[in-house]
Amino acid sequence: MNAAVKPEPGAAASLPSAALEGLIADAMRACDLPPEDARGVARLMVEADLTGADGHGIFRLPQYVRRLKGGGVNPTPRIEVERAAPGVALVDGDNGMGHLVMSVAVEHAVALAREIGVAWVGVRRSNHAGPAALYVDMLARRGMVGIYSVVASSNHMAIWGGTSSLLGTNPLAIAIPAGEDAPPVLLDIATTVVSYGTVKKHVLNDIPLPEGWLVSKQDGSAITDPKRSGEGLLLPIGGHKGSGLALMLGLLAGTLNGAAFGSEVVDFNADSSTETNTGHFLLALDVARFMRPEAFAALLAQQLNGLRADAPLPGTEGVRIPGDRRAALRETRARDGVPIAPPLRRQLDELATSLAIPPLDDRL
Template identity: 85%
Template structure:
């Protein structure tokens, strides 16, 4: 079959966020997580789907289960926090689910920032924790600026000019609170042109990829066939600048925390038995240390309105502030449900049968 003509993956039926949360929580409990921890993971994974991070929500459940069942992840971690300095803390995740480890990191960052105005929290011995946006959003909802990065849980990019997969998609997320009841200004970007989770969605649905995402490590030619994705390297945003940004974020999230970086990174897509020692960092900044939060929100709103009302450049949809699409998607998916493509639904049904829990469809009545 021609690579440009692929089977239609079918219409994605929707599922309520609560059904997704409960399916994940039940799967986590079967894998040994305590009930409260299992529900917490379910809630955060459902939130990823609600806000459009489809490659980091329930899509990841089969992979998480494989790693828990394979002994790669500790279902009952003893997460420890060390206050290393007034504004610095280190979190040791004891190889627990990343969502749980980063929830502790966010709570720690919040407490320190409210105490002294700013916090830097480093994390080691964690795991994949879903989209970066989750954790800066937590801080923004508490009136704090949040900045986050992580060493991605697999390497799919070469250092600029190289051919070896030594860098990950190492994301950068920043959230700025916009006032009571308003979604934050929130930027969440991979340092590659596209996240590898998006590539995996194309593989699952057998849909061609655009040129400019992946190139062959052998000759640099474009790869668009999802079946050949394993042969390629993801390209960085902005050429050498994106590669440099991924490197620097990786050193701060990995090396500085005695966590994995470079060739030390375990590919959690292919390995279901090894600890990844994933490193993250989270920075929190208290807006109230600069001006009253309500005054800041008013100034911010005026400036955002000015940006939004700029005359659209011909051929574009006009100005979109970081976080706008996320907020619109969340509202729509709370109302209409989360799209679940047929290939993913089949995977989830098979997983539910294997684990002896109710499938997604049975949770939607």
């Protein structure tokens, strides 16, 4: 695709991924990241957009730039890895961009799992790294079952029954490889009803919030006005179960790694200068230790085909396997471009001007 799709007035324009990637890479270079690191961050951010994680892709660029310029993120980290046991490693990200830190963690998780069959890699002193799906997808495409979580970069949920924002949307992502010719089965969920990135998209575009996303800290009433989002608490999935899951994942990704959790979490939306000490964990399991990957892929396809053949429930869009929509969106957006809403486009143009780099129009 060599040009943007002309949108209807006020509608989102679909822009080629190469243009977005170029803008992000140049912005990262303007923030003093080395060229290879800038390209690595750009590639992963655009991959988020291509796969439908719109609240974690180029949408986050102005925020990342603010933190880099404000001293909250180290543009030239020295990422160190300590192998603590045969199947365990701990990564110190030296406060670098989370995408870079987690890319290192993935490589070490794969190496350890190839060697002994399973690996657990903890991460501390990292930063926001985009959608969880990115990293389990990397593992699955290397023949690994991947499990990932992170302490979210701001707290927007209370412990069940509480009123203080002490928990984040701490996501859980699981990917299962489905062979070379099929996308992985991939689940990526926030432990809240909706991710805060999605709330921020509604705020930016002045779109009302659906009832059931946020409640008032004062009286528990529903908040639907996007301008009041800062007054609310995100609700957990499944009531107390989602709150408990967020707590357990946060302790494993944060406390176990010597990273921030609970009241220690720095709100990277409001603070551009303080190190967040974000913690993550990855688990990699080598499928080849159980059976030949080709045989597993065939069994998996048989199981999934049986599930997809089920009669659709009236009122639904039919059977949906985790990862199906992600794979379909990637194919469509790689061909047709990534939709960028006008308010975000204006933010990106202003950012390009402030950094003295070519705007998106010059990249189409």
